[in-house]
Amino acid sequence: xxxxxxxxxxxxxxxxxxxxxxxxxxxxxxxxxxxxxxxxxxxxxxxxxxxxxxxxxxxxxxxxxxxxxxxxxxxxxxxxxxxxxxxxxxxxxxxxxxxxxxxxxxxxxxxxxxxxxxxxxxxx
Numbered sequence: 001x002x003x004x005x006x007x008x009x010x011x012x013x014x015x016x017x018x019x020x021x022x023x024x025x026x027x028x029x030x031x032x033x034x035x036x037x038x039x040x041x042x043x044x045x046x047x048x049x050x051x052x053x054x055x056x057x058x059x060x061x062x063x064x065x066x067x068x069x070x071x072x073x074x075x076x077x078x079x080x081x082x083x084x085x086x087x088x089x090x091x092x093x094x095x096x097x098x099x100x101x102x103x104x105x106x107x108x109x110x111x112x113x114x115x116x117x118x119x120x121x122x123x124x
Contacts (some may be wrong), residue, residue, distance in 0.1 A: 023062055025091060027114045029078040031102040034090060039067040042087060044079065045104070052086035060094045078102060 040051035103109040
């Protein structure tokens with residue numbers, strides 16, 4: 001009986017691990033399109049930008065991704081900037097995350113209201 005329970009648990013474990021969990025983004029994250037050139041050079045929304053020293057890029061599975069491994073593709077991302085305007089944190093978004101409304105500029109973020117628990121933005 002005990003062995004059957006262990007076998008059932010072992011068979012179900014990959015299914016639980018594959019479930020997508022909600023990622024929490026900071027309130028100061030912005031939505032944009034990222035294209036990586038020769039690291040640390042990137043383009044955010046078509047404008048030249050630079051990755052900050054120690055910048056973290058996270059893939060759709062929330063694992064760290066190396067900027068050099070992204071190639072010339074464009075990705076829809078949420079990103080934060082440091083105090084010098086360098087790109088600090090980047091999250092490559094999944095399809096379900098792309099569908100959620102998120103501000104693309106600091107001006108939009110200042111006008112909209114953020115619910116950190118639900119990870120949603122609402123326009124006034």
